[in-house]
Amino acid sequence: MFQPLEPGSGPRVRVFLDDTPVDLPEGANLAAALLTAGFSPFRTTPVSGAPRLPFCMMGVCFDCLIEIDGIPNRQACLEQVRAGMRLRRQSGAANLEAAE
Known part of the structure; x- marks a missing residue:
């Protein structure tokens, strides 16, 4: 569904999404790279469990939390x-104690 406007010729690096190795373009915007690689949803909401994907791509909406x-x-x-x-997708509310 998502494609870069210009095919990247730069180096790709390995990251791990939910313990699965994924090769993404080094230095690329993380949300855009994950969308291009076909990963969705990024998280689910705490109340209803609705899936969420990046929306604004500029840090305003918080739908791309990971x-x-x-x-x-x-x-x-x-x-x-x-x-x-x-990287780990978040399901519902984040466990803030895990960050300590």
Whole structure:
């Protein structure tokens, strides 16, 4: 569904989404790279469990929240892809005690 406007020729790095290895373009916007790779949803809502995907892509809506390297509630649209990132989709409310 999502495709880059220009095919990337830069290096790809390995990240882990829910313990699954994924190769993404290094330095790319994390939310855009995950969408292009076909991953959805990014999270589910705490009350109804409705699936959520990035919406605004500029840090306003919080629909792209994801756990990054053990820290919950990070906005994927404000992050760049780095080698070795550990990503987890969030289901419902984040467990804030896990971040301590």
